[in-house]
Amino acid sequence: MSDTDTSRLDGDAVAAEARAALAAFGIDPVSLELLGGLDSINFRVDAGERGCYVLGLHDLARHDPRAIALSLAWLDHLALDTDLVLPRPVRDLQGEHVSMVRFPPRRARPCTLVVWVEGEPPSGALQDRFLEEAGSVMARLHGSRFDPPPDFVRRRFDAVHASRCLSGIVSVYGDALDAQQSDALAHGTRAITALLDGLPRRASSFGMLHGDFHAGNYLIHGDAFRVIDFGRxxxxxxxxxxxxxxxxxxxxxxxxxxGYARVRPLPPEFVEHEHLFTAMAHLDNLAFLATRPQERSFMLETLPRVAEAFARLPGPHGVRAP
Incomplete structure (x- = not known):
């Protein structure tokens, strides 16, 4: 069983782990509520007068603590640089964003604590006014300049990442693809990597990304739009x-x-190469889902359509796949 398979968790044992992790942050909870999560075990923590938090117990096999620390350092920066309502990190008693807590007989887990953000997931299609606000929030994230310290591990959405995404998909679903589909995915990925390698990296349009900005991470609180889950x-x-x-x-x-353009100009790379960045978004998402066995039906249904779209992408020299 994976450390993050919440469908088969021993409730008493995982609650004991949560309380041990909270002790590292100096929090004595009034109540704990187990939340969903793909790669982590997450709890809503009611700490009485101290407020509410989200505790994350992360799988060390999937999460490098230094990469987790990057997302929390960025959130700390955003809390100081903007007035956005975001899941603000809490440091442990040692002053660290990520607390390594040992739970025998398992190895140590990276544990994190952030302030609970009030709101409800959207039900159905978002109204245009909330989508405009979503665009404005993203633009404000992009406009807040953050330079991570060199010792942080950074997820890089670059050409190497694109190639690894394709390799991850093929390693799991290669047998389900025919030769033409495999060639089309490879062709599209070459087009993406050529673009990412060839574009200049301007400070105005290259920097920190949320990486998972979609409706599953949106909250609506009254008339306000909020975004959560900066883990990617x-x-x-x-x-x-x-x-x-x-x-x-x-x-x-x-x-x-x-909404985005109301805050800052659209990146010229998006205006000129939207189709290739859209293809990269598909590639990144499919690579993520390829590691989830429960998504197999969706993957088998979606991969042929994506391969067909990738075949139509112009290659590095304007040539489409045969």
Missing amino acids: CGVGFHALDIAIALEVEAPQREAFLA
């Missing part, structure tokens, strides 16, 4: 963040883009 953040072209958001909200793309 990293460094790359801002155009990719926009493409990820529009992959989910394509029917109302104009509202999102208008």
